[in-house]
Amino acid sequence: MVDGTYELFRYHHALPSHVTDGGVEVAATRGVLGSMIGLLEQGATHVGVATDHVIESFRNDLWPGYKTSAGMPRELLGQFNLLEDVLAAAGFVVWPMVEYEADDAMASAAAVAEKDKKVEYVIICTPDKDLAQCVVDDRVVQMDRRKNTVIGVDGVVEKFGIGPASIPDYLALVGDSADGFPGLPGWGAKSASTVLAHFEHLESIPPAATDWNLNVRGGAKLALTLQRDIELALLFRRIATLERDAPTIKHVDELGWEGPTDEVASYAERIDATAMLPRIEALAEART
Numbered sequence: 001m002v003d004g005t006y007e008l009f010r011y012h013h014a015l016p017s018h019v020t021d022g023g024v025e026v027a028a029t030r031g032v033l034g035s036m037i038g039l040l041e042q043g044a045t046h047v048g049v050a051t052d053h054v055i056e057s058f059r060n061d062l063w064p065g066y067k068t069s070a071g072m073p074r075e076l077l078g079q080f081n082l083l084e085d086v087l088a089a090a091g092f093v094v095w096p097m098v099e100y101e102a103d104d105a106m107a108s109a110a111a112v113a114e115k116d117k118k119v120e121y122v123i124i125c126t127p128d129k130d131l132a133q134c135v136v137d138d139r140v141v142q143m144d145r146r147k148n149t150v151i152g153v154d155g156v157v158e159k160f161g162i163g164p165a166s167i168p169d170y171l172a173l174v175g176d177s178a179d180g181f182p183g184l185p186g187w188g189a190k191s192a193s194t195v196l197a198h199f200e201h202l203e204s205i206p207p208a209a210t211d212w213n214l215n216v217r218g219g220a221k222l223a224l225t226l227q228r229d230i231e232l233a234l235l236f237r238r239i240a241t242l243e244r245d246a247p248t249i250k251h252v253d254e255l256g257w258e259g260p261t262d263e264v265a266s267y268a269e270r271i272d273a274t275a276m277l278p279r280i281e282a283l284a285e286a287r288t
Contacts, residue, residue, distance in 0.1 A: 001106040001113075002039075003126030004051035004094070007032045008083055010146060012076045017207075018272065025075035026271040029083045034276060036092055040283050045112075046255035049087055050081055050105035053096030057104075059179075059239050066239065067180040086271060089263040090280060093255050100246040107134050107242035113252045114140050123150070130158045130176070130240055135165035140264065161193030162200075169202050170235035174227075181236050184229050191216050200225070200235055261285035 011031030016189040018027035039047055055069035055077075069077055084096045095105040106124050113122045114136055124131050135142055138152035156164050173192040175183025194216050199205045206212060207227045209219030217224065226233060249255060260280050268274045 001103055001109050001121065001124045002036070002047060002049045002081060003106060003124075003128065003131075004032065004049040004087070005080075005102045006037060006126050006128065007049075007052055007145075008051070008076070008079060011035070012073075012079075013228055017075075020270070020272055024082075025079065026077065026082065026273075029079050029086055029271050030273050032083055033086055033090060033271070033273060036087060036090070036191070037276060037279050037283070041259060041279070045257060046252060047257055048093045048098060048109050048255050049086055049093060049103075050095045050102035050109075050248075052102045053080060055097045056098055057097070057101045059101070062235065062239055063181050064181045065182075069179070071288070082271070085123070086267045088193050089255065089261050089267040091257055091284075093249070093258040095246070095248050097246065100243055103128060103130055105242040105261060106131060108244050108246040109248040109255075110134050110140055111244045112249050113255075116252045128178075129160075130167065130171060130179075132160065133167050133242060135164045160189075162196045166196045166200050168237045168240040169196055170200065171198070171240035172233045176240065179239070181239055183236060184233055185224050186218065186222055186225050191218075195222075202230070202237060230253075242253040257283075260285055 008028045010071050012028035015027045015031050018030060019025050036047065036049065050156060055067065060066045087094050097105050106126065112126055113119050121138065121213050122140040123143050124134060125143045126142065133141055134140055135153055135156050137212050141150050141152045143150045151159065153164060160167065160170060162170055170192050173183050173187040174189055175181055194214055195205060195212065198214060205226060207223060209216065209223040212219060257277065264280060265277060268277050
């Protein structure tokens, strides 16, 4: 499961500009296409790519400060639709999210794949910390493709100090600046992980720090803050909790790469990427 939005951002900032004769910036799209072809060349057989077709989602109705497309470079924002079309032409399954987000799509598809006994393991390709909530043992893992690192449950605990199930609660307390919600005043990574490692979820945290039996600096003040702002914390947890019913797949076989469509050459020419066609053709021949 690939975070197409993250990949587009990554290549937009990593690659030099590439403007076609028609005046369209396509560098990031070219980068993502080449990267997805690389996945197939490395042996991947089932791939799904999730994108934020519209940056805004249902979460914007829950919190006014939630992330929007405001301030995004026009040359980057303009490549989302193009990327979706190019990847689909190359034969990849693409989930362009409108009401939901790319993260919800990956979580939903990963949940379907995880239930399939034929699947050995599921790799969620994104560094976004909210996807850590989807990790299941070493069967559903999270991969940062840029750093080439993979984490399972032990990796989540090592990184955050808590298990996957507590990630939404953790984000509710510390906030997520990338998504635009602040968390609760005074709560930081250390205090949140220490408390949640013991109580796991917000509702289980006693209202008085004297009942925590934990060495948490400023515990009394943190307890009062949580008690006062518990409804806000629950709202932030709702925002941080990924939906598992986004429209993606009903069966993992839908993700199998079967080769490009007849439009691949046209789209490759459109983004000045005809040099990638032999790689796609070689993969298609190997599949048959």
